[in-house]
Amino acid sequence: MVRHSATLAIDETLRARKAAGQRVLHLGFGEAGLPVPDEVAAALRDAAGRNGYGPVAGSPEARRAAAGWFTRRGLPTSAGQVVFGPGSKPLLYALLAALPGDVVLPAPAWVSYAAQSALVGKRVIGVPVPPEAGGVPDPERLARVLREERPGVLVLTVPDNPTGTVARAEHVRAVCELAERHGLAVLADEIYGELVHDGTPPPVSPAAWLPARTVVTGGLSKSLALGGWRIGFARVPAGPWGEELLAGVTGVASEIWSSAAAPTQAAAAYVLDDPPAVLAHVAAARRLHAAVVRAAHAAFTEAGALCRPPEAGFYLYPDLAPLRAGLAARGVDGSAALAAALLDEHGVGVLPGEAFGDEPGALRFRVATSLLYGETEAERWRALRADDP
Numbered sequence: 001m002v003r004h005s006a007t008l009a010i011d012e013t014l015r016a017r018k019a020a021g022q023r024v025l026h027l028g029f030g031e032a033g034l035p036v037p038d039e040v041a042a043a044l045r046d047a048a049g050r051n052g053y054g055p056v057a058g059s060p061e062a063r064r065a066a067a068g069w070f071t072r073r074g075l076p077t078s079a080g081q082v083v084f085g086p087g088s089k090p091l092l093y094a095l096l097a098a099l100p101g102d103v104v105l106p107a108p109a110w111v112s113y114a115a116q117s118a119l120v121g122k123r124v125i126g127v128p129v130p131p132e133a134g135g136v137p138d139p140e141r142l143a144r145v146l147r148e149e150r151p152g153v154l155v156l157t158v159p160d161n162p163t164g165t166v167a168r169a170e171h172v173r174a175v176c177e178l179a180e181r182h183g184l185a186v187l188a189d190e191i192y193g194e195l196v197h198d199g200t201p202p203p204v205s206p207a208a209w210l211p212a213r214t215v216v217t218g219g220l221s222k223s224l225a226l227g228g229w230r231i232g233f234a235r236v237p238a239g240p241w242g243e244e245l246l247a248g249v250t251g252v253a254s255e256i257w258s259s260a261a262a263p264t265q266a267a268a269a270y271v272l273d274d275p276p277a278v279l280a281h282v283a284a285a286r287r288l289h290a291a292v293v294r295a296a297h298a299a300f301t302e303a304g305a306l307c308r309p310p311e312a313g314f315y316l317y318p319d320l321a322p323l324r325a326g327l328a329a330r331g332v333d334g335s336a337a338l339a340a341a342l343l344d345e346h347g348v349g350v351l352p353g354e355a356f357g358d359e360p361g362a363l364r365f366r367v368a369t370s371l372l373y374g375e376t377e378a379e380r381w382r383a384l385r386a387d388d389p
């Protein structure tokens with residue numbers, strides 16, 4: 001049996017507790033809870049009449065818009081290189097199914113890569129990566145793995161989840177050059193690419209260093225908090241290798257989801273044309289995430305946790321090793337136990353590093369930007385705080 005993904009499991013646990021009348025604070029799921037910009041909501045409303053199935057790879061207008069979006073971000077792209085899906089998660093699954101060979105996975109890494117690799121019959125080779133490296137392995141360490149294991153795929157998440165750090169361009173370049181020498185395909189998950197905080201050196205896509213063998217995935221779930229719209233996209237390289245991969249991915253798609261929802265594809269086409277209202281909204285979200293995450297980082301550091309300053313997105317990944325003795329004295333041993341205690345005793349949902357394939361020690365917090373919006377979560381938070389002595 002395939003077990004629930006850790007992120008969805010915590011989401012459902014907290015939903016159930018809330019439905020049972022318990023107070024919860026949900027910091028476990030990768031969702032920012034920001035409102036939908038009016039213009040984007042209008043684009044979806046305008047597309048409500050689109051009730052037909054569409055082409056498996058995506059509608060021509062959405063593929064054209066995504067091609068322009070990638071091109072304006074430094075990766076020249078034609079519409080034929082783009083495929084849409086109901087979220088980037090199923091696209092990642094289809095890509096892992098279509099790409100040959102075993103998978104090199106940095107540890108920690110987003111929860112689903114390992115599970116999806118296993119589902120498509122691939123072996124996962126974990127390579128530990130320190131939190132400050134932005135999810136990209138050390139080239140020498142990777143070179144050893146490539147010599148010994150001969151894998152086919154390297155997954156890179158730039159910016160990274162769970163660490164919230166961003167790999168530096170030269171580091172990504174060194175790893176891509178190595179991948180090229182070993183005939184490796186790079187699966188570059190760039191879903192947090194629009195949420196790089198001001199002051200962080202801008203990331204460079206692995207596709208810029210390894211253009212012939214890098215697939216890039218992205219979507220609107222994080223930058224615009226549209227996870228519930230279930231829309232994602234991928235860009236394959238130009239040329240025969242990319243064409244074959246696209247055929248493999250659309251083959252999987254044709255047997256599983258047929259096509260992404262037509263109305264959300266139309267709204268995505270509007271978003272991916274970069275209208276000023278969308279750019280302004282994403283910029284505001286980025287500033288908000290940065291401010292909240294920095295404040296939380298200061299609080300964790302003051303409490304004694306080891307925590308890299310976040311560089312993108314809305315996660316913090318503090319290592320609680322310095323607090324271990326104090327926690328053990330209170331009967332809490334390790335990150336999984338602490339996550340369980342936070343949930344059971346305080347209704348606070350977070351994920352232990354183990355869910356991301358890491359050694360015990362760290363916890364991932366999705367810092368709740370919606371606290372600033374006075375949404376229901378914020379109300380719950382205030383209620384929780386009101387009980388504090």
Ligand code: PLP
Nearest residue numbers: 030087088089110161219221232
């Ligand atoms: N990739 C990463 C690194 C993520 O964190 C997530 C969501 O949490 C996804 C992909 C999947 O996003 P979606 O399927 O909503 O596009």
